[in-house]
Amino acid sequence: MDFIFDSLKTAFVLILSWDPEVYKTVWTSLYVSLIAIVFSTVAGVPAGMAIGLGQFPGRRAVITLLNTLMALPTVVIGLVVYGFFSRSGPLGQFGLLFTPTAMVVGQIILATPIIANYTLGALSASDSRIMPTALTLGASTSRGALLLMQEIRFGVMAAIIAGFGRIIAEVGVAMMLGGNIRGYTRTMTTAIALETSKGEFAFGLALGIFLLSVALLINMFLNFLQQR
Numbered sequence: 001m002d003f004i005f006d007s008l009k010t011a012f013v014l015i016l017s018w019d020p021e022v023y024k025t026v027w028t029s030l031y032v033s034l035i036a037i038v039f040s041t042v043a044g045v046p047a048g049m050a051i052g053l054g055q056f057p058g059r060r061a062v063i064t065l066l067n068t069l070m071a072l073p074t075v076v077i078g079l080v081v082y083g084f085f086s087r088s089g090p091l092g093q094f095g096l097l098f099t100p101t102a103m104v105v106g107q108i109i110l111a112t113p114i115i116a117n118y119t120l121g122a123l124s125a126s127d128s129r130i131m132p133t134a135l136t137l138g139a140s141t142s143r144g145a146l147l148l149m150q151e152i153r154f155g156v157m158a159a160i161i162a163g164f165g166r167i168i169a170e171v172g173v174a175m176m177l178g179g180n181i182r183g184y185t186r187t188m189t190t191a192i193a194l195e196t197s198k199g200e201f202a203f204g205l206a207l208g209i210f211l212l213s214v215a216l217l218i219n220m221f222l223n224f225l226q227q228r
Contacts, residue, residue, distance in 0.1 A: 006202075007201045007202040007205050008202075008205065010202035010205075010206075011202045011203075011205040011206035011209060012206075012209075014202065014203065014206040015206050015209065015210070019206075021182075021183075021203075022203070022206055022207065022210075024183055024186075025186050025187065025188055025191045025207060026188060026207070026210050028100070028184075028185065028186060028187055029168055029187040029188040029189070029211075030168075030214070031100070032100050032103050032104055032107065032174075032178075032187065033107065033164060033167050033168040034164075035104050036103075036104045036107035036108050036111060036167055037107075037111060037160060037163055037164045037167065039104070039108050040107070040108050040111035040112045040114075040115055040163055040167075041115060041160050041163070043108070043112050043115075043116075044111070044112040044113070044114070044115030044116040044119065044159070044163070045115060045116070045119050045149075045156055045159070045160075047112070047116040047119075048115065048116040048117065048118070048119025048120040048122075048123065048159070049119060049123060049145060049148075049149070051063065051066070051116070051120055052119070052120045052123035052124060053123070053145070053148075063120070066113055066116055066117050066120070067117065069113035070113050070114055070117050072110070072113070073172065074106075074110060074170045074171065074172030074173045075172035075176065077106050077109050077110055077172070077173055078106055078172045078173045078175070078176030078177055079176065081102065081105055081106045081109070081173075081176075081177055082097065082176050082177060085097040085102050085105075085177070097177065097179075098177070098178060098179035098181060098185060099178070099184075099185065100178070100184075100185055102177040102178065103173060103174055103177050103178045103185060103187075105177070106173035106174075106176075106177045107167040107170070107173055110166060110167055110170065110173060111163035111164070111166055111167045112163075114159070114162055114163045114166055115159045115160060115162075115163045116159075117159075118155065118156075118158060118159030118162055118163075119152070119155065119156055119159050121155065122152040122154075122155020122156060122158070122159065123148070123152055123155075125152075125155070126148065126151050126152050126155075134147050134148075154225070157222060157225060158222065161218050161219075161221075161222055164218065165215060165218065168188075168189075168211070168214060169189060169211065169215075170189065171189045171190060171193060174187045174189060174190050175190050175193075178190070180194060188207045188208075188210060188211050189211070191203075191204070191207050192204040192207050192208055192211075195207075
């Protein structure tokens with residue numbers, strides 16, 4: 001137990017002393033994940049709305065595919081994107097591998113199906129009369145969709161938060177596409193894995209505390225919005 005307590009003490013010293021490496025790693029995680037979640041939201045929410053409202057051949061197959069993509073392993077995403085961004089890949093000339101941009105791309109692929117599926121679920125649970133009623137009263141399709149979006153806004157918020165929680169805590173994409181480069185692409189999760197393997201348990205614990213704090217703040221924010 002002394003080892004745990006000593007490590008906790010050292011971890012809090014690192015946090016309170018504003019250790020530059022700790023905060024640089026935290027900033028990289030937040031920066032990459034926030035950019036990725038913005039793009040994932042822009043793509044995922046309209047996709048979920050379109051699938052939920054649309055009636056087209058193969059709709060059931062698309063929903064099944066969406067459910068499958070939610071469980072897509074991060075290392076598989078990392079492998080596929082790595083193949084595209086590597087020197088011998090079709091996008092290798094742009095030099096994107098082992099950069100924050102490559103990490104963002106991988107995280108977008110990871111989070112978009114989650115947001116789309118949660119949005120679809122919120123849409124399915126909403127009152128099915130909202131859209132027809134809005135159209136009957138003379139609203140345009142886009143206006144009706146906005147009214148429906150307002151009705152399911154808490155479900156959409158939960159979708160975005162679930163997507164953010166998935167990407168900020170993942171390791172495979174960040175490790176394979178970012179390369180865990182110190183001060184550049186090293187995130188909280190990859191740093192925790194690396195430092196723990198090196199025996200730097202206190203440093204990993206400090207980053208773990210930050211990671212848990214981010215999850216707590218996100219859930220508190222969602223609770224606050226729901227109460228409002």
